[in-house]
Amino acid sequence: MLPQLPLTNMKEPLIELKGVSKSFGGNVILDNVDLTIYQGEALGIIGPSGTGKSTILRMMAGLMPLDGGEIYVQGQKRSGLIEDAKDPIGIGMVFQQSALFDSLSIRENVGFFLYQHSKLSEERIRELVDEKLEMVGLPGIADQYPAELSGGMRRRVSFARAIMTNPDNPQDNPEILLYDEPTAGLDPIASTVIEDLVRQLQCVEGGCKTYVMVTHQDSTIRRTADRVVFLYKGKVQWQGPIGEIDTTDNPLVRQFFSASTSGPIQVVG
Structure with missing residues:
Protein backbone atom coordinates (compact mmCIF):
# COMPACT_ATOMS: atom_id res chain seq x y z
CA MET A 1 0.00 0.00 0.00
CA LEU A 2 1.29 3.47 -0.87
CA PRO A 3 2.27 5.81 1.97
CA GLN A 4 -0.26 8.55 2.63
CA LEU A 5 0.09 11.67 4.72
CA PRO A 6 -2.95 12.08 7.03
CA LEU A 7 -5.18 15.08 6.66
CA THR A 8 -4.20 16.14 10.17
CA ASN A 9 -0.82 17.16 8.71
CA MET A 10 -2.47 20.13 7.04
CA LYS A 11 -1.07 23.29 8.62
CA GLU A 12 -1.58 26.48 6.69
CA PRO A 13 -3.05 27.48 3.34
CA LEU A 14 -0.40 27.56 0.62
CA ILE A 15 -2.71 28.63 -2.20
CA GLU A 16 -6.19 30.13 -1.87
CA LEU A 17 -8.62 30.83 -4.70
CA LYS A 18 -11.38 33.28 -3.79
CA GLY A 19 -14.24 33.84 -6.20
CA VAL A 20 -12.12 32.87 -9.22
CA SER A 21 -13.86 33.03 -12.61
CA LYS A 22 -12.71 32.33 -16.16
CA SER A 23 -14.49 32.31 -19.52
CA PHE A 24 -13.37 31.65 -23.07
CA GLY A 25 -15.67 33.54 -25.40
CA GLY A 26 -19.17 32.82 -24.17
CA ASN A 27 -18.14 29.57 -22.48
CA VAL A 28 -17.93 29.88 -18.68
CA ILE A 29 -15.17 27.54 -17.45
CA LEU A 30 -14.89 28.61 -13.81
CA ASP A 31 -17.68 30.43 -12.01
CA ASN A 32 -16.84 32.09 -8.67
CA VAL A 33 -14.73 29.18 -7.41
CA ASP A 34 -13.35 29.09 -3.86
CA LEU A 35 -10.59 26.55 -3.17
CA THR A 36 -7.82 26.18 -0.59
CA ILE A 37 -4.72 23.97 -0.80
CA TYR A 38 -3.11 23.29 2.57
CA GLN A 39 0.50 22.58 3.41
CA GLY A 40 1.28 18.87 3.34
CA GLU A 41 -1.87 17.63 1.59
CA ALA A 42 -2.47 15.66 -1.57
CA LEU A 43 -5.46 17.23 -3.32
CA GLY A 44 -7.17 15.66 -6.31
CA ILE A 45 -9.23 17.83 -8.66
CA ILE A 46 -11.58 15.68 -10.70
CA GLY A 47 -14.57 15.98 -12.98
CA PRO A 48 -15.62 15.32 -16.58
CA SER A 49 -13.48 16.51 -19.47
CA GLY A 50 -13.74 20.21 -20.28
CA THR A 51 -14.74 21.31 -16.78
CA GLY A 52 -11.77 23.60 -16.10
CA LYS A 53 -9.41 21.25 -14.26
CA SER A 54 -6.31 22.18 -16.27
CA THR A 55 -7.41 25.83 -16.37
CA ILE A 56 -7.49 26.02 -12.58
CA LEU A 57 -3.98 24.56 -12.40
CA ARG A 58 -2.61 27.13 -14.82
CA MET A 59 -4.17 29.88 -12.74
CA MET A 60 -2.56 28.50 -9.59
CA ALA A 61 0.79 28.45 -11.38
CA GLY A 62 0.36 32.05 -12.50
CA LEU A 63 0.36 31.10 -16.18
CA MET A 64 -3.17 32.29 -17.01
CA PRO A 65 -4.96 35.52 -16.03
CA LEU A 66 -8.20 35.56 -14.04
CA ASP A 67 -11.40 37.14 -15.28
CA GLY A 68 -12.52 37.65 -11.70
CA GLY A 69 -11.58 36.82 -8.15
CA GLU A 70 -8.27 36.64 -6.31
CA ILE A 71 -5.47 34.16 -5.71
CA TYR A 72 -3.37 34.23 -2.55
CA VAL A 73 -0.04 32.41 -2.30
CA GLN A 74 0.99 31.83 1.32
CA GLY A 75 -1.30 34.69 2.33
CA GLN A 76 0.08 37.12 -0.26
CA LYS A 77 -2.27 38.32 -2.98
CA ARG A 78 -0.92 37.64 -6.44
CA SER A 79 -1.01 40.55 -8.86
CA GLY A 80 -0.88 39.61 -12.53
CA LEU A 81 0.99 36.56 -13.82
CA ILE A 82 4.07 34.79 -12.51
CA GLU A 83 6.40 36.97 -14.61
CA ASP A 84 4.87 40.14 -13.16
CA ALA A 85 5.80 39.47 -9.53
CA LYS A 86 7.59 36.69 -7.70
CA ASP A 87 5.49 34.36 -5.52
CA PRO A 88 6.60 33.88 -1.89
CA ILE A 89 7.02 30.13 -2.51
CA GLY A 90 8.17 28.04 -5.46
CA ILE A 91 5.44 26.33 -7.50
CA GLY A 92 6.39 23.46 -9.79
CA MET A 93 4.20 22.12 -12.59
CA VAL A 94 4.17 18.82 -14.45
CA PHE A 95 2.39 19.25 -17.78
CA GLN A 96 0.12 16.65 -19.34
CA GLN A 97 2.40 15.85 -22.30
CA SER A 98 5.66 16.30 -20.34
CA ALA A 99 6.54 19.46 -22.34
CA LEU A 100 10.19 18.47 -22.83
CA PHE A 101 12.40 20.22 -25.36
CA ASP A 102 13.04 17.65 -28.10
CA SER A 103 16.28 19.31 -29.20
CA LEU A 104 17.79 19.25 -25.70
CA SER A 105 19.30 16.28 -23.89
CA ILE A 106 17.63 14.94 -20.76
CA ARG A 107 20.34 16.67 -18.70
CA GLU A 108 19.60 19.99 -20.40
CA ASN A 109 15.85 19.50 -19.93
CA VAL A 110 16.04 18.64 -16.23
CA GLY A 111 18.63 21.34 -15.50
CA PHE A 112 17.01 23.94 -17.76
CA PHE A 113 16.12 26.40 -15.00
CA LEU A 114 19.59 26.18 -13.47
CA TYR A 115 21.32 26.65 -16.80
CA GLN A 116 19.20 29.72 -17.50
CA HIS A 117 18.87 31.35 -14.09
CA SER A 118 21.73 30.27 -11.82
CA LYS A 119 25.46 30.83 -11.51
CA LEU A 120 26.16 27.21 -10.66
CA SER A 121 29.02 25.49 -12.43
CA GLU A 122 28.42 22.94 -15.15
CA GLU A 123 29.78 20.24 -12.86
CA ARG A 124 27.39 21.18 -10.03
CA ILE A 125 24.38 21.26 -12.33
CA ARG A 126 25.31 17.82 -13.65
CA GLU A 127 25.45 16.53 -10.07
CA LEU A 128 22.02 17.98 -9.26
CA VAL A 129 20.48 16.59 -12.47
CA ASP A 130 21.89 13.13 -11.75
CA GLU A 131 20.48 13.34 -8.22
CA LYS A 132 16.96 14.15 -9.44
CA LEU A 133 17.05 11.50 -12.16
CA GLU A 134 18.05 8.97 -9.51
CA MET A 135 15.07 10.07 -7.41
CA VAL A 136 12.62 9.36 -10.25
CA GLY A 137 14.22 6.00 -11.04
CA LEU A 138 16.06 7.01 -14.21
CA PRO A 139 19.80 6.93 -13.48
CA GLY A 140 22.22 7.00 -16.38
CA ILE A 141 19.95 8.55 -19.03
CA ALA A 142 21.12 12.18 -18.85
CA ASP A 143 22.82 12.07 -22.26
CA GLN A 144 19.78 10.67 -24.07
CA TYR A 145 17.07 12.72 -25.81
CA PRO A 146 13.28 12.69 -25.23
CA ALA A 147 12.61 10.83 -28.50
CA GLU A 148 14.65 7.89 -27.18
CA LEU A 149 12.39 7.42 -24.14
CA SER A 150 8.99 5.84 -23.62
CA GLY A 151 6.00 7.97 -22.67
CA GLY A 152 6.23 6.91 -19.03
CA MET A 153 9.94 7.70 -18.88
CA ARG A 154 9.33 11.16 -20.35
CA ARG A 155 6.73 11.81 -17.64
CA ARG A 156 9.30 10.86 -14.99
CA VAL A 157 11.85 13.20 -16.57
CA SER A 158 9.29 16.01 -16.30
CA PHE A 159 8.92 15.15 -12.59
CA ALA A 160 12.69 15.47 -12.15
CA ARG A 161 12.60 18.88 -13.81
CA ALA A 162 9.68 20.03 -11.62
CA ILE A 163 11.49 19.18 -8.36
CA MET A 164 14.84 20.65 -9.42
CA THR A 165 16.29 22.83 -6.67
CA ASN A 166 18.84 25.62 -6.61
CA PRO A 167 21.07 25.41 -3.51
CA ASP A 168 22.07 29.06 -4.00
CA ASN A 169 18.43 30.26 -3.93
CA PRO A 170 16.36 27.90 -1.77
CA GLN A 171 13.42 30.33 -1.86
CA ASP A 172 12.91 29.28 -5.50
CA ASN A 173 12.63 25.60 -4.63
CA PRO A 174 9.12 24.19 -5.15
CA GLU A 175 6.94 23.84 -2.06
CA ILE A 176 3.96 22.63 -4.08
CA LEU A 177 3.69 20.59 -7.28
CA LEU A 178 0.82 20.85 -9.75
CA TYR A 179 0.26 17.68 -11.79
CA ASP A 180 -1.82 17.98 -14.97
CA GLU A 181 -3.06 14.50 -15.95
CA PRO A 182 0.34 12.79 -15.49
CA THR A 183 -1.05 9.33 -16.30
CA ALA A 184 -3.12 10.33 -19.36
CA GLY A 185 -2.42 8.07 -22.32
CA LEU A 186 -0.29 5.60 -20.35
CA ASP A 187 -0.97 1.88 -20.05
CA PRO A 188 -2.04 0.57 -16.61
CA ILE A 189 1.45 -0.57 -15.61
CA ALA A 190 3.10 2.71 -16.61
CA SER A 191 0.31 4.56 -14.78
CA THR A 192 1.02 2.59 -11.61
CA VAL A 193 4.72 3.50 -11.82
CA ILE A 194 3.78 7.20 -12.09
CA GLU A 195 1.24 6.99 -9.25
CA ASP A 196 3.82 5.32 -7.00
CA LEU A 197 6.37 8.00 -7.89
CA VAL A 198 3.95 10.83 -7.03
CA ARG A 199 3.53 9.41 -3.52
CA GLN A 200 7.23 8.67 -3.10
CA LEU A 201 8.17 12.24 -4.00
CA GLN A 202 5.77 13.44 -1.32
CA CYS A 203 7.62 11.51 1.35
CA VAL A 204 11.34 11.73 0.48
CA GLU A 205 13.86 14.44 1.23
CA GLY A 206 14.24 16.65 -1.84
CA GLY A 207 10.74 15.87 -3.08
CA CYS A 208 7.64 17.97 -2.44
CA LYS A 209 5.19 17.33 0.39
CA THR A 210 2.24 19.25 -1.09
CA TYR A 211 0.66 18.64 -4.46
CA VAL A 212 -2.47 19.08 -6.53
CA MET A 213 -3.38 16.26 -8.92
CA VAL A 214 -5.71 16.92 -11.86
CA THR A 215 -6.95 13.68 -13.35
CA HIS A 216 -10.04 11.78 -14.45
CA GLN A 217 -8.48 8.30 -14.17
CA ASP A 218 -9.99 6.20 -11.39
CA SER A 219 -6.77 4.52 -10.25
CA ILE A 242 -10.93 10.13 -0.71
CA GLY A 243 -12.64 7.51 1.46
CA GLU A 244 -16.04 9.15 0.91
CA ILE A 245 -16.16 8.92 -2.89
CA ASP A 246 -17.85 5.51 -2.68
CA THR A 247 -20.29 6.45 0.06
CA THR A 248 -21.42 9.96 -0.85
CA ASP A 249 -24.99 10.48 -2.03
CA ASN A 250 -23.90 13.24 -4.44
CA PRO A 251 -25.39 12.13 -7.80
CA LEU A 252 -22.57 13.74 -9.82
CA VAL A 253 -19.87 11.83 -7.99
CA ARG A 254 -21.83 8.59 -8.10
CA GLN A 255 -22.36 8.88 -11.86
CA PHE A 256 -18.73 9.82 -12.50
CA PHE A 257 -17.30 6.80 -10.71
CA SER A 258 -19.90 4.38 -12.08
CA ALA A 259 -19.19 5.60 -15.64
CA SER A 260 -22.93 5.65 -16.25
CA THR A 261 -24.37 7.61 -19.18
CA SER A 262 -27.53 8.24 -17.15
CA GLY A 263 -27.50 11.00 -14.57
CA PRO A 264 -27.01 14.73 -14.05
CA ILE A 265 -23.68 14.83 -15.96
CA GLN A 266 -24.54 15.67 -19.54
CA VAL A 267 -22.96 13.28 -22.03
CA VAL A 268 -21.57 15.03 -25.10
CA GLY A 269 -21.54 13.31 -28.48
Missing part, protein backbone atom coordinates in the same frame (compact mmCIF):
# COMPACT_ATOMS: atom_id res chain seq x y z
CA THR A 220 -4.84 7.80 -10.17
CA ILE A 221 -7.56 9.46 -8.10
CA ARG A 222 -7.66 6.65 -5.57
CA ARG A 223 -3.90 6.12 -5.30
CA THR A 224 -2.65 9.70 -5.20
CA ALA A 225 -5.32 11.86 -3.51
CA ASP A 226 -6.20 12.29 0.16
CA ARG A 227 -8.87 14.95 -0.46
CA VAL A 228 -10.96 15.31 -3.61
CA VAL A 229 -12.67 18.30 -5.21
CA PHE A 230 -15.26 17.63 -7.93
CA LEU A 231 -15.63 20.34 -10.60
CA TYR A 232 -18.61 20.52 -12.95
CA LYS A 233 -20.21 23.40 -14.85
CA GLY A 234 -17.69 25.86 -13.49
CA LYS A 235 -18.33 25.18 -9.81
CA VAL A 236 -17.09 22.99 -6.98
CA GLN A 237 -19.98 20.52 -6.72
CA TRP A 238 -18.55 18.29 -3.99
CA GLN A 239 -15.41 17.87 -1.90
CA GLY A 240 -14.32 15.45 0.78
CA PRO A 241 -11.82 12.80 1.85
Whole structure:
Protein backbone atom coordinates (compact mmCIF):
# COMPACT_ATOMS: atom_id res chain seq x y z
CA MET A 1 0.00 0.00 0.00
CA LEU A 2 1.29 3.47 -0.87
CA PRO A 3 2.27 5.81 1.97
CA GLN A 4 -0.26 8.55 2.63
CA LEU A 5 0.09 11.67 4.72
CA PRO A 6 -2.95 12.08 7.03
CA LEU A 7 -5.18 15.08 6.66
CA THR A 8 -4.20 16.14 10.17
CA ASN A 9 -0.82 17.16 8.71
CA MET A 10 -2.47 20.13 7.04
CA LYS A 11 -1.07 23.29 8.62
CA GLU A 12 -1.58 26.48 6.69
CA PRO A 13 -3.05 27.48 3.34
CA LEU A 14 -0.40 27.56 0.62
CA ILE A 15 -2.71 28.63 -2.20
CA GLU A 16 -6.19 30.13 -1.87
CA LEU A 17 -8.62 30.83 -4.70
CA LYS A 18 -11.38 33.28 -3.79
CA GLY A 19 -14.24 33.84 -6.20
CA VAL A 20 -12.12 32.87 -9.22
CA SER A 21 -13.86 33.03 -12.61
CA LYS A 22 -12.71 32.33 -16.16
CA SER A 23 -14.49 32.31 -19.52
CA PHE A 24 -13.37 31.65 -23.07
CA GLY A 25 -15.67 33.54 -25.40
CA GLY A 26 -19.17 32.82 -24.17
CA ASN A 27 -18.14 29.57 -22.48
CA VAL A 28 -17.93 29.88 -18.68
CA ILE A 29 -15.17 27.54 -17.45
CA LEU A 30 -14.89 28.61 -13.81
CA ASP A 31 -17.68 30.43 -12.01
CA ASN A 32 -16.84 32.09 -8.67
CA VAL A 33 -14.73 29.18 -7.41
CA ASP A 34 -13.35 29.09 -3.86
CA LEU A 35 -10.59 26.55 -3.17
CA THR A 36 -7.82 26.18 -0.59
CA ILE A 37 -4.72 23.97 -0.80
CA TYR A 38 -3.11 23.29 2.57
CA GLN A 39 0.50 22.58 3.41
CA GLY A 40 1.28 18.87 3.34
CA GLU A 41 -1.87 17.63 1.59
CA ALA A 42 -2.47 15.66 -1.57
CA LEU A 43 -5.46 17.23 -3.32
CA GLY A 44 -7.17 15.66 -6.31
CA ILE A 45 -9.23 17.83 -8.66
CA ILE A 46 -11.58 15.68 -10.70
CA GLY A 47 -14.57 15.98 -12.98
CA PRO A 48 -15.62 15.32 -16.58
CA SER A 49 -13.48 16.51 -19.47
CA GLY A 50 -13.74 20.21 -20.28
CA THR A 51 -14.74 21.31 -16.78
CA GLY A 52 -11.77 23.60 -16.10
CA LYS A 53 -9.41 21.25 -14.26
CA SER A 54 -6.31 22.18 -16.27
CA THR A 55 -7.41 25.83 -16.37
CA ILE A 56 -7.49 26.02 -12.58
CA LEU A 57 -3.98 24.56 -12.40
CA ARG A 58 -2.61 27.13 -14.82
CA MET A 59 -4.17 29.88 -12.74
CA MET A 60 -2.56 28.50 -9.59
CA ALA A 61 0.79 28.45 -11.38
CA GLY A 62 0.36 32.05 -12.50
CA LEU A 63 0.36 31.10 -16.18
CA MET A 64 -3.17 32.29 -17.01
CA PRO A 65 -4.96 35.52 -16.03
CA LEU A 66 -8.20 35.56 -14.04
CA ASP A 67 -11.40 37.14 -15.28
CA GLY A 68 -12.52 37.65 -11.70
CA GLY A 69 -11.58 36.82 -8.15
CA GLU A 70 -8.27 36.64 -6.31
CA ILE A 71 -5.47 34.16 -5.71
CA TYR A 72 -3.37 34.23 -2.55
CA VAL A 73 -0.04 32.41 -2.30
CA GLN A 74 0.99 31.83 1.32
CA GLY A 75 -1.30 34.69 2.33
CA GLN A 76 0.08 37.12 -0.26
CA LYS A 77 -2.27 38.32 -2.98
CA ARG A 78 -0.92 37.64 -6.44
CA SER A 79 -1.01 40.55 -8.86
CA GLY A 80 -0.88 39.61 -12.53
CA LEU A 81 0.99 36.56 -13.82
CA ILE A 82 4.07 34.79 -12.51
CA GLU A 83 6.40 36.97 -14.61
CA ASP A 84 4.87 40.14 -13.16
CA ALA A 85 5.80 39.47 -9.53
CA LYS A 86 7.59 36.69 -7.70
CA ASP A 87 5.49 34.36 -5.52
CA PRO A 88 6.60 33.88 -1.89
CA ILE A 89 7.02 30.13 -2.51
CA GLY A 90 8.17 28.04 -5.46
CA ILE A 91 5.44 26.33 -7.50
CA GLY A 92 6.39 23.46 -9.79
CA MET A 93 4.20 22.12 -12.59
CA VAL A 94 4.17 18.82 -14.45
CA PHE A 95 2.39 19.25 -17.78
CA GLN A 96 0.12 16.65 -19.34
CA GLN A 97 2.40 15.85 -22.30
CA SER A 98 5.66 16.30 -20.34
CA ALA A 99 6.54 19.46 -22.34
CA LEU A 100 10.19 18.47 -22.83
CA PHE A 101 12.40 20.22 -25.36
CA ASP A 102 13.04 17.65 -28.10
CA SER A 103 16.28 19.31 -29.20
CA LEU A 104 17.79 19.25 -25.70
CA SER A 105 19.30 16.28 -23.89
CA ILE A 106 17.63 14.94 -20.76
CA ARG A 107 20.34 16.67 -18.70
CA GLU A 108 19.60 19.99 -20.40
CA ASN A 109 15.85 19.50 -19.93
CA VAL A 110 16.04 18.64 -16.23
CA GLY A 111 18.63 21.34 -15.50
CA PHE A 112 17.01 23.94 -17.76
CA PHE A 113 16.12 26.40 -15.00
CA LEU A 114 19.59 26.18 -13.47
CA TYR A 115 21.32 26.65 -16.80
CA GLN A 116 19.20 29.72 -17.50
CA HIS A 117 18.87 31.35 -14.09
CA SER A 118 21.73 30.27 -11.82
CA LYS A 119 25.46 30.83 -11.51
CA LEU A 120 26.16 27.21 -10.66
CA SER A 121 29.02 25.49 -12.43
CA GLU A 122 28.42 22.94 -15.15
CA GLU A 123 29.78 20.24 -12.86
CA ARG A 124 27.39 21.18 -10.03
CA ILE A 125 24.38 21.26 -12.33
CA ARG A 126 25.31 17.82 -13.65
CA GLU A 127 25.45 16.53 -10.07
CA LEU A 128 22.02 17.98 -9.26
CA VAL A 129 20.48 16.59 -12.47
CA ASP A 130 21.89 13.13 -11.75
CA GLU A 131 20.48 13.34 -8.22
CA LYS A 132 16.96 14.15 -9.44
CA LEU A 133 17.05 11.50 -12.16
CA GLU A 134 18.05 8.97 -9.51
CA MET A 135 15.07 10.07 -7.41
CA VAL A 136 12.62 9.36 -10.25
CA GLY A 137 14.22 6.00 -11.04
CA LEU A 138 16.06 7.01 -14.21
CA PRO A 139 19.80 6.93 -13.48
CA GLY A 140 22.22 7.00 -16.38
CA ILE A 141 19.95 8.55 -19.03
CA ALA A 142 21.12 12.18 -18.85
CA ASP A 143 22.82 12.07 -22.26
CA GLN A 144 19.78 10.67 -24.07
CA TYR A 145 17.07 12.72 -25.81
CA PRO A 146 13.28 12.69 -25.23
CA ALA A 147 12.61 10.83 -28.50
CA GLU A 148 14.65 7.89 -27.18
CA LEU A 149 12.39 7.42 -24.14
CA SER A 150 8.99 5.84 -23.62
CA GLY A 151 6.00 7.97 -22.67
CA GLY A 152 6.23 6.91 -19.03
CA MET A 153 9.94 7.70 -18.88
CA ARG A 154 9.33 11.16 -20.35
CA ARG A 155 6.73 11.81 -17.64
CA ARG A 156 9.30 10.86 -14.99
CA VAL A 157 11.85 13.20 -16.57
CA SER A 158 9.29 16.01 -16.30
CA PHE A 159 8.92 15.15 -12.59
CA ALA A 160 12.69 15.47 -12.15
CA ARG A 161 12.60 18.88 -13.81
CA ALA A 162 9.68 20.03 -11.62
CA ILE A 163 11.49 19.18 -8.36
CA MET A 164 14.84 20.65 -9.42
CA THR A 165 16.29 22.83 -6.67
CA ASN A 166 18.84 25.62 -6.61
CA PRO A 167 21.07 25.41 -3.51
CA ASP A 168 22.07 29.06 -4.00
CA ASN A 169 18.43 30.26 -3.93
CA PRO A 170 16.36 27.90 -1.77
CA GLN A 171 13.42 30.33 -1.86
CA ASP A 172 12.91 29.28 -5.50
CA ASN A 173 12.63 25.60 -4.63
CA PRO A 174 9.12 24.19 -5.15
CA GLU A 175 6.94 23.84 -2.06
CA ILE A 176 3.96 22.63 -4.08
CA LEU A 177 3.69 20.59 -7.28
CA LEU A 178 0.82 20.85 -9.75
CA TYR A 179 0.26 17.68 -11.79
CA ASP A 180 -1.82 17.98 -14.97
CA GLU A 181 -3.06 14.50 -15.95
CA PRO A 182 0.34 12.79 -15.49
CA THR A 183 -1.05 9.33 -16.30
CA ALA A 184 -3.12 10.33 -19.36
CA GLY A 185 -2.42 8.07 -22.32
CA LEU A 186 -0.29 5.60 -20.35
CA ASP A 187 -0.97 1.88 -20.05
CA PRO A 188 -2.04 0.57 -16.61
CA ILE A 189 1.45 -0.57 -15.61
CA ALA A 190 3.10 2.71 -16.61
CA SER A 191 0.31 4.56 -14.78
CA THR A 192 1.02 2.59 -11.61
CA VAL A 193 4.72 3.50 -11.82
CA ILE A 194 3.78 7.20 -12.09
CA GLU A 195 1.24 6.99 -9.25
CA ASP A 196 3.82 5.32 -7.00
CA LEU A 197 6.37 8.00 -7.89
CA VAL A 198 3.95 10.83 -7.03
CA ARG A 199 3.53 9.41 -3.52
CA GLN A 200 7.23 8.67 -3.10
CA LEU A 201 8.17 12.24 -4.00
CA GLN A 202 5.77 13.44 -1.32
CA CYS A 203 7.62 11.51 1.35
CA VAL A 204 11.34 11.73 0.48
CA GLU A 205 13.86 14.44 1.23
CA GLY A 206 14.24 16.65 -1.84
CA GLY A 207 10.74 15.87 -3.08
CA CYS A 208 7.64 17.97 -2.44
CA LYS A 209 5.19 17.33 0.39
CA THR A 210 2.24 19.25 -1.09
CA TYR A 211 0.66 18.64 -4.46
CA VAL A 212 -2.47 19.08 -6.53
CA MET A 213 -3.38 16.26 -8.92
CA VAL A 214 -5.71 16.92 -11.86
CA THR A 215 -6.95 13.68 -13.35
CA HIS A 216 -10.04 11.78 -14.45
CA GLN A 217 -8.48 8.30 -14.17
CA ASP A 218 -9.99 6.20 -11.39
CA SER A 219 -6.77 4.52 -10.25
CA THR A 220 -4.84 7.80 -10.17
CA ILE A 221 -7.56 9.46 -8.10
CA ARG A 222 -7.66 6.65 -5.57
CA ARG A 223 -3.90 6.12 -5.30
CA THR A 224 -2.65 9.70 -5.20
CA ALA A 225 -5.32 11.86 -3.51
CA ASP A 226 -6.20 12.29 0.16
CA ARG A 227 -8.87 14.95 -0.46
CA VAL A 228 -10.96 15.31 -3.61
CA VAL A 229 -12.67 18.30 -5.21
CA PHE A 230 -15.26 17.63 -7.93
CA LEU A 231 -15.63 20.34 -10.60
CA TYR A 232 -18.61 20.52 -12.95
CA LYS A 233 -20.21 23.40 -14.85
CA GLY A 234 -17.69 25.86 -13.49
CA LYS A 235 -18.33 25.18 -9.81
CA VAL A 236 -17.09 22.99 -6.98
CA GLN A 237 -19.98 20.52 -6.72
CA TRP A 238 -18.55 18.29 -3.99
CA GLN A 239 -15.41 17.87 -1.90
CA GLY A 240 -14.32 15.45 0.78
CA PRO A 241 -11.82 12.80 1.85
CA ILE A 242 -10.93 10.13 -0.71
CA GLY A 243 -12.64 7.51 1.46
CA GLU A 244 -16.04 9.15 0.91
CA ILE A 245 -16.16 8.92 -2.89
CA ASP A 246 -17.85 5.51 -2.68
CA THR A 247 -20.29 6.45 0.06
CA THR A 248 -21.42 9.96 -0.85
CA ASP A 249 -24.99 10.48 -2.03
CA ASN A 250 -23.90 13.24 -4.44
CA PRO A 251 -25.39 12.13 -7.80
CA LEU A 252 -22.57 13.74 -9.82
CA VAL A 253 -19.87 11.83 -7.99
CA ARG A 254 -21.83 8.59 -8.10
CA GLN A 255 -22.36 8.88 -11.86
CA PHE A 256 -18.73 9.82 -12.50
CA PHE A 257 -17.30 6.80 -10.71
CA SER A 258 -19.90 4.38 -12.08
CA ALA A 259 -19.19 5.60 -15.64
CA SER A 260 -22.93 5.65 -16.25
CA THR A 261 -24.37 7.61 -19.18
CA SER A 262 -27.53 8.24 -17.15
CA GLY A 263 -27.50 11.00 -14.57
CA PRO A 264 -27.01 14.73 -14.05
CA ILE A 265 -23.68 14.83 -15.96
CA GLN A 266 -24.54 15.67 -19.54
CA VAL A 267 -22.96 13.28 -22.03
CA VAL A 268 -21.57 15.03 -25.10
CA GLY A 269 -21.54 13.31 -28.48
